[in-house]
Every structure is written in structure tokens, then in C-alpha cells.
Amino acid sequence: MALSRELFKPLQKRELQIEIVRPSVTYWQDAWRRLKKNPVAMGSLVVIIIILLMAIFGPMLSPYTYSEQDFARKNQGPSAEHWFGTDALGRDLFTRVLYGARISLSIGFVAALVSLLGVLYGGISGFVGGWVDNVMMRFVDIMYSIPFLLWVIMMMVYLREIMPENSGLIAMYIALGLVYWLPMARIVRGQILSLKEQEFVLAAHTIGASRTRILLRHLIPNCMGPVIVTATLAIPEAIFTEAFLSFIGLGVSAPRASWGTLASDALVSLKSYPHLLFFPAAAICITLLAFNFLGDGLRDALDPKMRK
Amino acid sequence: MFNYIVRRLLYSLAALLVVVTVTFLFMHIIPGGPFQREKALPEAIRKNIEARYKLDQPLHIQYIDYLSHLIRGDLGPSYKYRGMTVNDIIRERFPVSVELGTVAILLALFLGIPSGILAALHQSKFPDYLVMFFSTIGIAMPSFVIGTLLMYFLSYKWGLLPSATWGSPQHVIMPAIALAGLPTAYIARLTRSSMLEVLSQDYMKTAIAKGLPRRRILWVHGIKNAIIPVVTYLGPLVAGILTGSFVVENIFAVPGLGKHYVTSIYNRDYTVILGVTIFYCVLLIFMNLLVDLVYPLIDPRIKLAERKEQV
Amino acid sequence: MVGHLLEVKNLEVEFTTYAGVVKAVRGVSFEVDPGEVVALVGESGCGKSVTAQSIMQLIPSPPGKITGGEIIFDGENLLEKNEHQMQKIRGNKIGMIFQDPMTYLNPVLSIATQVTENLRLHKGMSKKEAMERAVELFHLVGIPDPEIRLKQYPHQFSGGMRQRVMIAMALACEPKLIIADEPTTALDVTVQAQILELLKELKDRFQTAVILITHDLGVVAGQADRILVMYAGQIVERGTLDEVLKTPQHPYTWGLLKSVPRLDADKSRKLTPIWGQPPDLLQEFSYCPFMPRCDYAMAICAEEMPPFFNGGRARCWLNHPQAPKVEFKKEVS
Numbered sequence: 029m030a031l032s033r034e035l036f037k038p039l040q041k042r043e044l045q046i047e048i049v050r051p052s053v054t055y056w057q058d059a060w061r062r063l064k065k066n067p068v069a070m071g072s073l074v075v076i077i078i079i080l081l082m083a084i085f086g087p088m089l090s091p092y093t094y095s096e097q098d099f100a101r102k103n104q105g106p107s108a109e110h111w112f113g114t115d116a117l118g119r120d121l122f123t124r125v126l127y128g129a130r131i132s133l134s135i136g137f138v139a140a141l142v143s144l145l146g147v148l149y150g151g152i153s154g155f156v157g158g159w160v161d162n163v164m165m166r167f168v169d170i171m172y173s174i175p176f177l178l179w180v181i182m183m184m185v186y187l188r189e190i191m192p193e194n195s196g197l198i199a200m201y202i203a204l205g206l207v208y209w210l211p212m213a214r215i216v217r218g219q220i221l222s223l224k225e226q227e228f229v230l231a232a233h234t235i236g237a238s239r240t241r242i243l244l245r246h247l248i249p250n251c252m253g254p255v256i257v258t259a260t261l262a263i264p265e266a267i268f269t270e271a272f273l274s275f276i277g278l279g280v281s282a283p284r285a286s287w288g289t290l291a292s293d294a295l296v297s298l299k300s301y302p303h304l305l306f307f308p309a310a311a312i313c314i315t316l317l318a319f320n321f322l323g324d325g326l327r328d329a330l331d332p333k334m335r336k
Numbered sequence: 337m338f339n340y341i342v343r344r345l346l347y348s349l350a351a352l353l354v355v356v357t358v359t360f361l362f363m364h365i366i367p368g369g370p371f372q373r374e375k376a377l378p379e380a381i382r383k384n385i386e387a388r389y390k391l392d393q394p395l396h397i398q399y400i401d402y403l404s405h406l407i408r409g410d411l412g413p414s415y416k417y418r419g420m421t422v423n424d425i426i427r428e429r430f431p432v433s434v435e436l437g438t439v440a441i442l443l444a445l446f447l448g449i450p451s452g453i454l455a456a457l458h459q460s461k462f463p464d465y466l467v468m469f470f471s472t473i474g475i476a477m478p479s480f481v482i483g484t485l486l487m488y489f490l491s492y493k494w495g496l497l498p499s500a501t502w503g504s505p506q507h508v509i510m511p512a513i514a515l516a517g518l519p520t521a522y523i524a525r526l527t528r529s530s531m532l533e534v535l536s537q538d539y540m541k542t543a544i545a546k547g548l549p550r551r552r553i554l555w556v557h558g559i560k561n562a563i564i565p566v567v568t569y570l571g572p573l574v575a576g577i578l579t580g581s582f583v584v585e586n587i588f589a590v591p592g593l594g595k596h597y598v599t600s601i602y603n604r605d606y607t608v609i610l611g612v613t614i615f616y617c618v619l620l621i622f623m624n625l626l627v628d629l630v631y632p633l634i635d636p637r638i639k640l641a642e643r644k645e646q647v
Numbered sequence: 648m649v650g651h652l653l654e655v656k657n658l659e660v661e662f663t664t665y666a667g668v669v670k671a672v673r674g675v676s677f678e679v680d681p682g683e684v685v686a687l688v689g690e691s692g693c694g695k696s697v698t699a700q701s702i703m704q705l706i707p708s709p710p711g712k713i714t715g716g717e718i719i720f721d722g723e724n725l726l727e728k729n730e731h732q733m734q735k736i737r738g739n740k741i742g743m744i745f746q747d748p749m750t751y752l753n754p755v756l757s758i759a760t761q762v763t764e765n766l767r768l769h770k771g772m773s774k775k776e777a778m779e780r781a782v783e784l785f786h787l788v789g790i791p792d793p794e795i796r797l798k799q800y801p802h803q804f805s806g807g808m809r810q811r812v813m814i815a816m817a818l819a820c821e822p823k824l825i826i827a828d829e830p831t832t833a834l835d836v837t838v839q840a841q842i843l844e845l846l847k848e849l850k851d852r853f854q855t856a857v858i859l860i861t862h863d864l865g866v867v868a869g870q871a872d873r874i875l876v877m878y879a880g881q882i883v884e885r886g887t888l889d890e891v892l893k894t895p896q897h898p899y900t901w902g903l904l905k906s907v908p909r910l911d912a913d914k915s916r917k918l919t920p921i922w923g924q925p926p927d928l929l930q931e932f933s934y935c936p937f938m939p940r941c942d943y944a945m946a947i948c949a950e951e952m953p954p955f956f957n958g959g960r961a962r963c964w965l966n967h968p969q970a971p972k973v974e975f976k977k978e979v980s
Contacts (some may be wrong), residue, residue: 031967036947169351173351175576175579185601277598302488312478313477316477545705545737545738547739552768561755636757637802
């Protein structure tokens with residue numbers, strides 16, 4: 029076959045270069061984009077915000093208070109006046125569950141805040157290294173050798189004796205604060221140790237970056253993903269622990285009521301008035317579920333290994 | 337190997353000593369002491385009791401005294417149950433907890449591992465969604481919620497199972513399920529993700545390329561690798577079952593050590609709280625050591641001496 | 648020769664990814680005769696490994712899928728076989744050696760288990776017979792102290808030794824064809840030479856056909872009978888070893904040859920890399936896929952996909968009788 033001569037003329041150099049330029053996105057934009065694409069995590073975030081708003085504003089809008097008793101209307105089932113019914117002392121269960129949300133959420137956030145202290149501890153331990161690291165980590169190991177719950181129980185047994193007046197809430201903050209920095213310390217130390225070995229840190233050393241610069245610019249930003257995930261997952265765990273302790277009578281006590289206390293109180297009359305158990309239990313489950321899903325979603329979004 | 341075990345033992349002992357000291361201090365610096373709360377005890381009687389339990393002596397004497405008994409395995413008397421020692425209580429109550437706990441652990445392993453594997457093999461298909469759905473619920477549902485729901489439906493509403501106490505196999509079912517709920521869910525997720533990882537490994541491709549049947553690829557090449565993270569979880573699993581027993585034994589009135597521990601907390605029976613806590617710690621430290629020793633049998637890459645650096 | 652041992656006809660393989668369908672292999676055809684070494688050469692991502700794994704049907708599905716073509720091995724179309732029938736061929740009639748002996752051996756099973764299992768499966772050997780054969784195989788592939796080594800685990804082996812284990816495994820059932828997927832890429836240079844030497848020796852001894860997949864023309868030079876050069880999922884040049892190395896007809900092959908470093912070359916010879924990157928395999932090509940990187944690109948290259956010229960030697964418009972004569976500068980060899 030004869031083809032047109034034109035076809036065999038050389039092309040101008042690089043005339044037909046096909047550039048594939050993808051827009052560059054920062055780590056955080058990328059993570060946020062991925063989180064937004066995860067419907068379960070976003071749904072959980074919405075649920076958490078609703079629970080949060082209800083915990084803050086709900087009690088103000090409710091016509092009842094958490095301790096107001098009405099013996100004429102005790103153990104009522106759910107109705108238009110009392111959405112969740114009333115308890116054995118005629119208190120409005122909906123209002124009490126809302127107050128419970130305040131307690132549970134505040135405990136969750138205290139745990140998350142305390143866990144940030146662990147960032148400092150683990151960061152110093154991992155960055156300084158040597159005997160300092162050794163001593164600091166042996167302490168953490170010892171704390172780890174028995175379950176946190178036992179530490180917290182010991183603390184609570186002691187604290188409620190020395191500070192009986194504030195219904196155990198402050199005691200609970202302190203007891204949880206004692207242990208919730210530990211997992212974070214371990215994770216951050218591990219991160220820092222492995223990051224220190226990586227080529228980009230070595231590269232920073234070779235171009236003469238200072239230790240502070242390496243810590244601030246290279247190590248800490250690269251730890252942020254796991255830190256955020258761990259802090260988020262500390263929230264449901266602390267809520268869980270509080271409910272557990274309140275359920276066995278070591279937590280927040282009357283007249284205040286957390287979800288665990290409400291569930292525990294409902295146990296006596298479970299046979300006749302299951303709604304007293306159902307609502308606080310549902311509140312606990314929904315909250316735990318939402319935080320766990322959000323944590324999982326964040327893990328997926330922030331894990332650079334999965335970055336495409 | 338031997339060196340490693342000795343080092344681990346010494347280390348565990350050190351941890352134990354710290355735990356004993358801290359808990360001892362907590363229990364003994366409580367203002368007023370353990371008998372303060374008893375209603376209107378005459379001064380003389382209170383003194384008398386305190387002398388009997390050596391509470392009138394300085395703290396460090398009490399501590400040394402406690403330690404010297406502890407070394408002989410003597411956890412001291414109960415404040416509340418006159419004539420009973422902490423050892424008596426443990427001897428009487430612990431077997432019940434072991435029975436319940438063992439059933440729960442077996443349940444968690446035999447339900448959790450297969451369902452995790454099933455989910456991984458059918459990733460993003462119906463079995464996977466089913467397992468993930470239940471395991472997510474399991475993780476978000478505290479044992480006391482599972483326990484009370486079971487109790488309400490299975491015994492109050494439908495009358496299928498006895499709601500409380502202990503003695504027959506039917507009594508074990510509900511508390512064991514309540515106790516196993518969370519670990520089962522966790523093990524299922526752990527197994528699923530580890531199996532997924534294993535399935536994508538190169539050596540699985542080698543196994544296929546050798547023309548091995550699917551069954552052998554999964555059971556011999558896959559599961560042995562996938563099970564490793566589950567073994568590491570055994571320590572926390574036992575701890576979880578143990579602390580879970582505090583709540584579950586209470587709901588179902590199971591006469592185990594967990595229930596008694598909680599009762600002691602109510603009663604402020606400090607020697608029992610202290611003694612049982614120490615007992616639990618010894619148990620868990622021992623279990624963790626055991627898991628560490630089993631680990632190299634499953635994963636030949638891990639030599640005992642290296643294990644610690646890895647943690 | 649009565650028939651080819653292996654005949655791949657118009658093979659097409661696709662992968663469904665988050666970004667779209669990647670056409671990794673686009674109508675590849677070639678054949679392998681008994682006892683012959685055929686090298687598949689190309690950059691990473693050109694589809695050479697996918698082609699090789701398709702023969703064994705090792706493409707993970709999903710996301711991968713063989714969408715067209717035939718793979719005739721020993722007179723039978725492998726693509727028509729079910730999983731069970733394939734199992735009888737894999738490891739038995741076709742052996743496979745992978746790139747990274749580090750990750751392709753199972754870390755928790757003993758070497759003995761891994762070497763003997765296909766013997767017991769395919770050849771029905773007893774445990775004892777399989778062990779004896781394994782010892783024999785280890786002698787063959789040059790692993791000293793087989794009795795001790797067999798009891799050990801992969802992490803106790805060096806990279807080169809592991810690759811020898813892989814080779815022993817592939818050879819165990821005396822297959823008619825061995826597919827070696829970059830068998831030396833993950834190894835040290837000195838070890839590379841040893842492994843290549845071993846492969847050659849074993850191939851001569853057993854008259855096994857070999858498909859050697861590599862991106863390194865240096866590896867090919869001492870080994871192959873015939874060479875297939877792949878680019879963007881297609882074969883762009885094929886021929887005997889001499890034809891392809893001495894009179895290459897595709898600018899991509901020229902580029903590959905020019906980018907091989909040589910110790911014996913004089914200092915004036917510059918190492919010329921191939922400019923640019925391989926194309927995105929998400930797209931369809933109505934033009935020559937190498938055109939954007941080609942120094943000799945012509946207008947027609949952007950218009951139409953070149954067919955094979957010179958009796959199926961190369962897929963390049965430069966071989967068209969009307970094309971300007973461009974000589975491949977013999978800077979190499």
C-alpha cells in the first residue's frame with residue numbers, strides 16, 4: 029500500500045508530549061477527602077454531633093430536671109410527656125439520659141485530652157532514646173502488666189474515700205487520667221523510633237537540619253495520623269470503662285446518673301420495666317458505635333500506606 | 337532461651353512488687369481505716385479489732401508484715417467475713433470463675449476465628465458483611481448490655497433459660513455469651529484483617545503456583561500465618577474475660593470470684609480487694625509469660641530473646 | 648518440530664482499578680518450543696509479568712481478568728480448564744520461579760514442608776520418598792548440607808539460597824516449562840550470575856523450556872534463544888537472540904540496548920536513557936504507544952498503530968518501505 033509522503037515527515041521534538049499532571053494535594057486535604065467519601069464515618073460524625081448538641085442543650089430545654097421526683101408517676105412507660113418514661117422515683121428518664129450523655133461525653137473527652145499527654149511522654153522517650161527511653165518505658169511496661177481496669181478500680185476505691193462529696197465524677201476523671209496516656213505514649217514512641225530510622229530523616233540529617241527542626245518538621249507531623257486515631261478511639265473506651273464501673277457501683281453515684289448507673293439501677297426491675305434499661309443501654313451502644321466507626325474511618329483516611 | 341525466661345520472670349516479679357506496693361498503699365492510707373464505717377463501734381472494740389489486724393502499727397511494719405505473708409502465699413484474713421481468709425475465698429470462688437471463663441474463651445476462639453476467616457475469604461460479599469455487622473455490634477455492646485438483654489428475652493420473656501445462680505450447664509450459657517461477646521467480635525475482626533493480609537502475600541501465590549488444592553493453601557499456608565496476631569491477643573483476652581466477670585457474674589448471680597470482688601468493693605473489705613487484685617495480677621502476668629513462650633512455636637521467625645525488643 | 652509446547656494467541660488481560668480499566672496485556676501472541684529459552688523483556692508495567700502469570704492463571708480475580716485469547720499448552724487450551732484441572736498443571740507440568748525469594752516463601756513453614764508438598768501431591772510420593780527427592784534436588788541446585796537445611800525455615804536462608812530453594816521447588820516435578828519471573832532482580836550481582844548459571848545448567852540437563860522474564864538485557868544475553876520485547880502491553884519486537892541484539896528494528900529496543908551499562912565500553916560511549924515514562928495503560932491507543940518517547944516519531948506514528956513488519960519482527964513504522972532510512976547507531980557491541 030502506498031501512503032501519503034506527509035505521513036513520514038518527522039514530528040517536531042516533543043510535539044506530542046502527553047503530560048499527566050494530577051493536582052497535588054496535601055496529606056490533610058487528601059485525608060479529609062477520603063473521610064468524606066466514607067459514608068459510615070461521616071454518618072457517625074453527624075450522630076456524634078447530634079449527641080453532643082443534645083448533651084449540651086437538651087437539659088436546658090427539658091421541662092424536668094434530672095433529680096426532680098414525682099411519686100405519682102413512677103415507673104411509667106414512654107409517653108408524650110415523658111419520652112423515655114419515668115424511673116422508680118418518678119424522674120424523667122429522657123432528662124436523665126441527657127444528663128448521662130454529659131457525664132459520659134465529658135469523661136470521653138477527658139480521656140482523649142489525657143491521651144495527648146502521652147504524645148509528649150512517648151515523644152520524649154522515643155526522641156531522646158538511650159537510658160532515658162529505657163527508664164520511661166519500663167515504667168509504662170509495669171503499668172501495662174495489669175489491665176487498666178484494675179488500676180482504675182484501685183484508684184476509684186481509694187478516691188471515693190478521700191473525696192466522697194462530688195459523686196465520684198472528679199474521681200473518675202483522675203482515675204482515667206492515670207492510665208489513658210499510656211497507650212498513646214507507646215504508640216508515639218514506636219512511631220518516632222521507626223521514623224528516626226527512615227531515609228527522609230537521614231536525608232534531613234545529612235543536609236544539616238537541627239534536632240529541633242527534625243523533631244518539629246519531620247517526626248511530629250508524621251505521627252499525627254496515629255495520634256488522632258488513638259485519641260478518637262480513647263473516647264469510646266473511656267465511656268465504656270465509666271459505664272462498666274458505674275454498673276458495678278464504683279462510678280458516678282446518686283443523685284447524678286451516668287448511663288452505666290442508669291442501666292445498673294434498671295437491673296432490679298428489669299422484669300417489669302425493661303424500658304428503664306433499654307434507653308440508657310441504647311444510648312451507650314449508639315455512642316460507642318459512632319465513635320468506633322469514626323475512629324476506624326479516620327484510621328483508613330489517615331493511614332498513608334493506603335494512600336494511592 | 338533459659339536466660340530469657342529468667343529475665344522475664346525477674347521482670348514480672350518487679351512489676352508485681354510495684355503493683356503490690358501501690359495497691360497496698362491505696363488500701364491502707366484510706367483515711368479512718370477499714371473499720372471506720374462500721375456503725376457506732378465502741379472505741380474499745382474498734383481498738384481491739386485494729387490490734388487483731390495489726391492496723392495500729394506503723395504503715396511500714398504492716399507492709400513488711402504483709403509482704404512476708406505474701407511470699408508464703410498467704411493473702412491474709414478478710415475483714416468482713418470473720419474466720420475466712422482471702423485464700424479461702426479464692427479457693428472457694430475461683431473455680432466457678434475458671435469454669436465460666438474457660439467456656440467464654442473457647443466460645444470466643446471457636447466462633448471468632450472461623451467467622452473472621454469466612455469473612456476474609458468472601459471479602460465484600462454477604463458473609464463478610466454479616467460477620468462485620470455482628471462484630472461491630474459486639475464491640476459497641478458492653479457485656480452488661482448483652483447480659484441484661486439476654487436475661488430479659490431468654491429467661492423473663494421466653495422462659496428458656498434460668499436467669500440466675502449456678503449449677504447446671506444451662507446456667508453457663510447466658511453469662512458465657514455475655515462474657516464472650518466482645519472478645520469474639522474482636523477476634524473475628526483481627527482474624528479477618530490478618531487473613532486478608534495473608535491472602536495478598538506473595539507466598540500464597542507460590543502455593544497456588546505449586547498447584548496445591550485450595551484447602552491446603554488455606555489451612556496450611558494461610559491460617560498458620562493468619563493466626564499469629566490472635567495468639568498475641570490471648571493475653572489481653574484472658575484479662576478481658578477476667579475483668580468482664582466482675583459485671584457478668586453480678587448480673588447472673590454467679591458465685592464466682594468476680595462477683596465476690598465487686599461485693600468486697602461494696603463492703604469495703606480491703607484485705608479481700610487487695611488480695612484478689614494481687615491474685616489477678618499474678619494470674620495475668622503468668623498468662624502473658626505463657627503466651628510469650630508459646631509464640632515462637634507458631635512463628636519460627638521470632639526467637640525468644642528478640643521478642644522483647646519487638647514489643 | 649511437531650508442535651509448539653506453548654502457544655499464546657492474542658492474549659488480553661484487564662484489571663479493574665479505582666481509576667478505571669487497565670488493559671495490561673493487549674493481544675500478545677508467541678510460542679515456546681520444547682527445551683527453548685524465550686525471554687520476555689521490557690520496563691516494569693509493560694505487562695510481561697502479567698502475561699507470565701496468565702499462563703498459570705495466577706492473576707488475582709478480581710481485579711484482574713483474562714478477557715481474550717488462547718493459551719495452548721501441550722495441545723490443550725489452559726483458559727478452558729477449571730480450577731481443579733489447573734491444579735494438576737501448576738507446579739507439575741509448569742513450574743514457576745518468582746522475583747523475590749524473600750516474600751515468596753512461607754515464613755512459618757519449614758523448607759522441607761514447602762519443597763516436598765508438591766512432590767507428595769503431584770507424584771503421590773510418601774513422606775520419605777519426597778524427602779529423599781528433596782535432598783537430591785538440593786544437591787542439584789547447590790545447597791550444601793541438605794539434611795540440615797531442609798529442617799530450617801526461610802528466614803535462616805540468604806537471598807541467593809532462598810532463590811535456590813525456589814528453583815528446587817519449581818524443578819521438583821520435572822516440569823516441561825519453567826516460568827522465571829525476574830529470578831535475579833532481588834539478588835546481589837554476584838549471586839545473580841550464580842543463579843543464572845544454575846538455571847542454564849539445569850535447563851540443559853532436563854531439556855526444560857524456560858520463559859525468562861526480565862527488564863535486564865544483560866541477563867538475556869547469555870541465556871535466551873529468542874527474545875520478545877514488550878511495550879505497553881504489546882510485543883513490539885521479536886526475533887532470535889542475535890537478531891534482536893545485533894539488528895534491532897524498533898527504537899524502543901535501541902533505547903533498551905543503549906541504556907545497558909557496559910564495563911568494556913570505552914569512555915566516550917554515553918549511557919543514553921529512554922526519555923519519558925511508559926504510557927498510562929488506562930487509555931486505548933489509536934497510535935503507536937511509544938511515539939511520545941520516540942526520537943524518530945513521524946506523523947503516521949500519531950495517526951495509526953503500526954503493524955508488524957519484516958515477517959513479524961517489529962511493530963514500527965520505520966520499517967515501512969516509504970519511511971526514511973534510519974540506522975540504529977551501533978554503539979553497542
